Amino acid sequence: MLKKSLLFWLILSPLVVVILFPFGVMFVTAFRPREELFTYPPTWTFSEFRWANFAEMWVKTNFGRALLNSLYVSVLSTVLAMILSIPAAYALSRYRFPGKRAYRTFLLMTQMMSPIVLVLGLFRMMVTLGLVNTLNSLVLTYAAFNMAFTIWMLQSYFSTIPRDLEEAAWIDGAGHLTSLLRVFLPLAVPAMAVTAIFGFINSWNEFVLALTMIRSSDGFTLPVQIYSQVAGRYQIEWHHVMAATMLATLPVAIVFSWLQRFLIRGMALGAVK
Amino acid sequence: MASVTISNVGKSFGTMSVLHNINIDIENHEFVVLVGPSGCGKSTLLRMIAGLETVSSGEVRIGERVVNNLPARERDIAMVFQNYALYPHMTSYENMSFSLRLRKRPQAEIDQKVRDAASTLNLLPFLDRSPRQLSGGQRQRVAMGRALVRDAQVFLYDEPLSNLDAKLRVVMRTEIKALHQRLKTTSIYVTHDQIEAMTMADRIVVMNGGRIEQIGSPLDLYDRPANLFVAGFLGSPSMNFLKGQMRRSDRQAFVETEGGMWLPVSPDAAAREGQPVICGIRPEHIAISGDGGVPATVEVVEPTGPNIEVFISLAGQSASAVISERRTFRPGEEIALHWLPEHASVFDPETGQRL
Amino acid sequence: MNLSAGFKPLAMILPGLALAVLIIGYPIYDLGYASLHEVSRFGQFRGLNGLTNFRDVFQDPLFYGSLIRTVIWTFAVVGGTLALSLPIAMMLNEEFYGRGLARVIIMLPWSISLTMTAVVWRWALNGRAGLFNATLMDLGILKEPIEWLGEAHQAFTVEILIGILVSIPFTTTIFLGGLSALPQDSYEAAAVDGATRWDQFRHITLPLMKPFINIAVVLNVIYVFNSLPIIWVMTEGGPANGTDILVTYLYKLAFRFGQLGKASAISLIMFGVLMVFTIIYVLLVMRGEAGADAEE
C-alpha cells in the first residue's frame, strides 16, 4: 500500500504541480508589494504580505459592485432554474406521460447547446425584449442553459427515492401535497442543495454571455470585471488582478472541493449515462 | 371491518392487458391469499384495491361503497409493502404514528395506540430508532405496526415476508395468522409462496397469467385442484403427472401408460374409455413396497429429514414419491408403488381441466 | 405509481420547457432569419440577400484558417484529455494514501472559471515578469526567458495544453462514475483465470468502459469546440488572427466588426456541426438506456 501510494503520487505529481502552479502565482502576486512586480528575474519570494493590496483593489476595480452583481445573477438564476426544474424532474422520475421520450431527447439536446453559438441571436433577442445591459437578461439565460443539467441531475437523484414511500403516505391518509411535503421533500433536500450549488457555480463562472449582454461596467459580473482589468489596457495592475481573482475563486473552489464527490455519485447514478 | 367485492375487474397498462375479468367476493373477517407465479398480476390487483392503480374496467367495492374513483387515503385500508416503505427520516414511533398525526388525533390516543401496537409486536425497545438502525425483521414489524395502529377496514399485504430469511419467515407467518385470529380484520395477502398461502389462508385465490385459476379453501384446492396449473402449483414436491389413456372395468378405473402399465384412478373421473388423459398423483400419497402394485425403478434418493424423497422412473416417465418410514433404496432397484384410487386425479391434456 | 396522472406531469414540465424554448429556440430562428438577410452593423435588416452571407463566409480566408485551427484545437485538446484522464481515473479509483486529497486537487480546475484560469496563466507566462519562465530558469531548463504568447504557433500550443488541463476534471469524473459501476467479480474471475493486470485492462476495463469513453469523447468535443474564454483572454485570437478559432472569429465578427449577417451565417454553420455531435450523443445515451432497460 505504501509503495503503491508513493508510486501513484509520483505519477500524478507533474499534473498536481501544473494544477497548483497558477494558485501559487495568484497567491504570491496578490500579496506582493507593487514595486516587486516587475523585478527581473522574478522570484517566488517577496518582502512582506501587503494586505493593503486587497483594500486598494476593492476600491480601484470596483470589486464590491461586481461581487454583488455576480451574487444577484447567480442566486436568482439558480433559484429560477430550481423552481422550474424540481417539478419537471419529479414528473420525469415518477410519471409516464405522452411525449416523455421526446422531452428527454430535448433535454439532452439543450444540455449540448452552448451559449456562444447562439450568442448573437440571444443578444438580438434581449435588445428586442429591452433587457440588454440588465442583469435580468443573464438571470434568464443562465437559468435556461442550466436547466438541462439540473433537471437531469435531480431526476437521477429523485429516482433513488423509492416510490412506495409516497404510496405508503397516501395509504396513511396523506394527500398528494402532504406526502410531497412530509415524505418526499425531506428526503430530496440534500440532492436539491447539491444540484443548486453546482448550478450556482456554473452561473458564477460564466463569461461569454456576461461579456456580451452587459455593456456598462456598473453591471459587470466578476469574470467580466476581472477580464476588463487585463483586456486592452496599457498598464495592467497585476497585483490587483490577482488579488481580485483570488477573492473571486477561493470560496467557490473550497465549496466545490467539498461537493465534488456528489458529482461523481450523480454521474454514477446516471447523470451522464 | 368490511367485505371486499371485486366484480369483472380488468386492468391494462397502455395496450398491454394484465388482468382479465377478475371476480372475488371476500367476506368480512376473512383472510384471503392471492397466490401465483411472479408477474401474474397479484400486486396489480392488490394495488387496485388499495387505490394505487386505476381500475380499467369492472368494479371494486369495500363494504357497500364502490371505491373505483376514491383516492387511497379515503378508502380506510392499511397496507404492508414488500420493501416495507418505512419513512427513512422518521423513527419507528414516528413511522407508526404518522397516519394518526395526519388525522390530527389527540396526542394521548396516538401514544396509547402506538404503544399497544408496539407491545403486540415486541417493538417497545425500538421506538426511538430510525429504520436504518433496525434489523430486517424489526423493520418488517414496524411496517406491520404502521398498519396495526390504524384500525383500518381492510389490511393489504404485498409479499411482506419475502425479504426475510427462511426461519424468520416461518415465525412471522404464524404471528400474522395469530394477529388475524385476534383482530379479525379482513385481510388480503399476496405471495408467490404456496406454503405461505396454504398455511395462512381462509381461502386461496390461485392466479396465473392475469386470470383466476381457482378459488377455495387450502385443503379443497390441495385435494381437488380444478386444473393442471393449480395441481402443479400447490404442494411441494409437486404432483406427478403421468400420460396415458382411460380404461374402465366394473367399478374400477385406470390410466394405461404407453408401456402398458395400469395406474389406478378414481372411478368418478368423467373420462371416456380410451380418451387420452393425464393422471395426477401427489408424491406423499404413494407408498412403496417390494411387489404387487405398479412396478417402477429407483433413480435418485434424497432424504430431507422427516421424509425421504425417491425419484423414480415409471414406464419411461419420471415421478417422485415421499415416504416417511426409514428404509434404504439403491439406484436401479426395482420397486412397486401403491396408492388409493381416490387420491389420483384425472385431467384432460387438451384443456388442463379436471375430469 | 401509475396513477391516472393525466395532464399533471405535462403541467409540471411546461414552465421550464417554455423558458428553454424561448431562450434557446428563438435565437436559432433569429440567426436563421438574419443569415439570409443583409444586416446593418446596428442590426437593421436591409432585405433578403439569399445565400450571400454564406458565400461571403466561404470566400473568407480567415474563416478557413479558423476552421482548420478549430479542428486542430478540438482534436488535440480532446485527444490529450482522454489519454490522460483514463489512467488518472483508474488511479483515483484505487485505494491509496491521500486519495481524497489527490481527487480534490485534480478536480480543482473545474471549480474555477475558465476566464480566471486564463487570466492567471496569461500573467504567469509573461515573458520577463512571469513566474513560469523564472521557475524554469531556476531549474536550469531554460537559459533565456521565452515570450510564450508572442508568437502564434507557440501561443496556440500553450492554449491547447491549458485546454487539456481544464478538461481533465470533468472527463475524469465521467470515468470515475463508470469505473465505480464496474463489476468487481469479473476482475476476480479474470485473476483466477490467470489474467495479468494488462490483460484485465484490455479485456475487461476497456470494453466495459467503452460507453463512458464514447460519451466523454462526444461531450468533450462539444465543449471544446465551443470554448471561447481561454483563447479570448490569453490572446484574443491574435497575434494576427494566428490563434483564432471559429468561436473567437465569430465573436469578433459579431461584436467588433459588426458584420452581423456573416456572423449569423457562421453561427448557423457551427450550429449544424454541433447538431451532428449532439445527435451522436443522444443516440449514445438512448442506446445505453435501451441496454439498461433490457437488463431489467
Ligand SMILES: Nc1ncnc2c1ncn2[C@@H]1O[C@H](COP(=O)(O)OP(=O)(O)O)[C@@H](O)[C@H]1O
Ligand atoms: N406500471 C406498470 N406499467 C406497465 N406494466 C406493468 C406495470 N406494473 C406491472 N406491470 C406488468 O403487469 C404484470 C403484472 O405485474 P405484477 O402485478 O407486479 O405481478 P406480480 O405481483 O404477480 O408479480 C407484469 O407483466 C408487469 O410487467
Ligand SMILES: [Mg+2]
Ligand atoms: Mg408483486
